[in-house]
Amino acid sequence: MKNKLHPTDDLAQFIADGEPSTIAYQALRSHLASCPSCQVLAEHLRMTEDALHSMPLVGVSPALRPNVAMIIKREQASIPEWKPFPKMVWIPTAALLAVTVAALVLAPAGGATPVPISLHGSEVTSVNDLISELMSVNLNLNSETLLTIGSAVASILGGAGLLWSLSSLNADDRDRLHDMNARLSQGASHWLHPKRD
């Protein structure tokens, strides 16, 4: 709120920021020329302004640096808190793992024997045959074939997503990965070479 009789706010701004040649400041200057109380205030503001620019610093406590160093040392010594990976890493990872597990569970017991895929009554023996058959209009895919194709597509997408995620990690994420790697190595080492008391 401005003083109705004297433009004190404008005067304070005027003294602090110099003397811009705007119309508002020209009006202020003409008020200043004819108002003794504002002239006194302007002089006090100038002296205050000068004093404020030569501000003394308060001495820093000598204990500050050692205290900070001690806290940092304690932080470094303590086991870092577990932080979950960002979504862009764990979603493709989880998808890839899920697909792998599903493929292992649903794989035929015979294992290595390839199951011929039958489309339109003819046996498909190569990828080219499969693509050319898939391009035809009347598909006759059974559930096993669909599962195989779906698993392959999901694996490719999951793998590509994981590669993309790993390539776009920032420094913080990389630190977390290094931390996880160190934990896993340490755990494996303890498991393989248990200490004997």
Place this chain on the structure above:
Amino acid sequence: MVDVDQALIARCQRGDAAAFADLVAITQNSVFNMAYRILSNREDAQDAAQEVYVRVWQGLPGYRSDSKFSTWLYRVTVNTCLNRKRQLRRELLTVEDDAILETVPEPSADPLHETLRNEWSNRIWKAVDALSDKYRLVITLFYQEELSYAEIAGLLTLPIGTVKAHLNRARLALAKSLSANGAL
């Protein structure tokens, strides 16, 4: 605030404690003085400055060099101090009328200031200490840290007009207070 070398910041980001000790040495004057001006108490300022550096250490891996380090450090310092004075955040949003300027109390004797060399500065800064928290904060940022109106507005998330109004109120209060106490 003295600007900090990017190479030193990079070393700190890699977890180099010795580099961080150097960073503390370079910036502690500004951080401690800002905390002291906001909190008006040496012990509180010391605690706040420690908290600032712990937060900086923890936050450094996420710090991006596209913003000035000093600006980020100011923000951490101001936010840490404002968390200790929660009512101040609300007070900053209001601009009082001129009547409040007439009631700035006469500064009381403070042993800390007796070591100051200049009597004139001593009087002025005692008067600053007697200002209300929000005026002391903007005066400190503008005159001690030499931030611009826009920088203060960004730091305190206030409109520039509010920052200017707070500063003008504080300047007028100091001029009137010193004049009334016979210092001018």
